[in-house]
Amino acid sequence: MTAQLLDGKATAAEIRTDLKGRVEALRERGVGVGLGTVLVGDDPGSHAYVNMKHRDCAEVGIESLRYDLPADASQDEVERAVAELNGNPACTGYIVQLPLPKGLDEQRVLERIDPAKDADGLHPTNLGRLVLMQPGPLPCTPKGIVELLRRFDVPVAGAEVTVVGRGITVGRSLGLLLTRRTENATVTLCHTGTRNLAAHTRKADIVVAAAGVPGLITAGMVKPGAAVLDVGVSRVDGKLAGDVAADVREVAGWVAPNPGGVGPMTRAMLLANVVEAAEASARA
Numbered sequence: 618m619t620a621q622l623l624d625g626k627a628t629a630a631e632i633r634t635d636l637k638g639r640v641e642a643l644r645e646r647g648v649g650v651g652l653g654t655v656l657v658g659d660d661p662g663s664h665a666y667v668n669m670k671h672r673d674c675a676e677v678g679i680e681s682l683r684y685d686l687p688a689d690a691s692q693d694e695v696e697r698a699v700a701e702l703n704g705n706p707a708c709t710g711y712i713v714q715l716p717l718p719k720g721l722d723e724q725r726v727l728e729r730i731d732p733a734k735d736a737d738g739l740h741p742t743n744l745g746r747l748v749l750m751q752p753g754p755l756p757c758t759p760k761g762i763v764e765l766l767r768r769f770d771v772p773v774a775g776a777e778v779t780v781v782g783r784g785i786t787v788g789r790s791l792g793l794l795l796t797r798r799t800e801n802a803t804v805t806l807c808h809t810g811t812r813n814l815a816a817h818t819r820k821a822d823i824v825v826a827a828a829g830v831p832g833l834i835t836a837g838m839v840k841p842g843a844a845v846l847d848v849g850v851s852r853v854d855g856k857l858a859g860d861v862a863a864d865v866r867e868v869a870g871w872v873a874p875n876p877g878g879v880g881p882m883t884r885a886m887l888l889a890n891v892v893e894a895a896e897a898s899a900r901a
């Protein structure tokens with residue numbers, strides 16, 4: 618068996634085409650859409666992601682606002698950038714690129730974001746909405762994963778899903794999202810304290826690997842026909858390496874590769890969050 622490709626790159630391009638039309642429609646009604654980013658330091662991966670986010674904005678007609686701060690920026694400087702974006706009417710949504718350099722209090726920065734402009738859904742108010750199953754912006758990677766599964770008709774309702782990684786941007790939020798009544802999956806959240814990881818992945822209909830451990834998930838850990846989504850990002854010898862070993866393709870029913878799977882969907886969902894917020898404010 619060779620797995621069907623969950624092609625996030627092509628799917629994200631389709632989503633951007635749809636969003637472009639919606640941004641144009643908003644502009645015709647006098648509603649501007651602007652995405653801000655706050656990037657601190659010189660991590661090459663973070664720079665690449667932020668550059669791609671602004672390139673996506675240009676493609677769909679969203680205005681870009683960009684704060685690039687040096688690696689030695691103080692907590693006050695980062696919070697000042699956040700305060701400026703909160704007060705800038707041209708910015709309808711924004712993100713603080715994570716991780717922040719060591720020494721900065723990430724949580725304190727995220728708490729300063731105006732929840733109404735929180736394009737990443739990572740402000741505690743919006744994470745609380747997710748826990749309470751209330752409407753609000755959703756973290757981009759989990760939202761992108763659910764959208765990718767839906768567009769490729771991977772059955773989610775009633776599925777056993779094993780998520781590897783408990784971080785807030787992916788694993789923990791994805792668990793909350795997939796267990797909502799609308800998704801109705803059963804989720805096992807694995808992490809570094811999990812004793813027998815293979816026992817949990819082998820029983821899963823869907824495996825989401827977001828541990829950041831290159832090649833962690835191998836063919837022997839996957840149930841034949843399962844969907845396997847690679848969200849892990851590591852650099853090995855300067856090259857991007859995912860969490861899923863190449864041999865998994867011979868066992869799985871679907872594979873979201875890395876690159877080309879969930880990453881582009883993360884970016885597309887960021888734009889979607891900004892456009893949805895602008896549409897909601899235009900309706901109000």
Ligand SMILES: Nc1nc2c(c(=O)[nH]1)N[C@@H](CN(C=O)c1ccc(C(=O)N[C@@H](CCC(=O)O)C(=O)O)cc1)CN2
Nearest residue numbers: 666712713714715716737757758876877878880881883
């Ligand atoms: N504020 C946030 N920070 C981070 C998030 C996030 O959702 N919000 N997620 C990750 C990084 N991330 C988004 O910022 C991200 C990851 C991957 C991609 C992507 O398009 N990847 C490409 C390959 C890119 C490459 O070659 O390096 C792919 O998978 O095909 C976009 C965004 C951590 N930080």
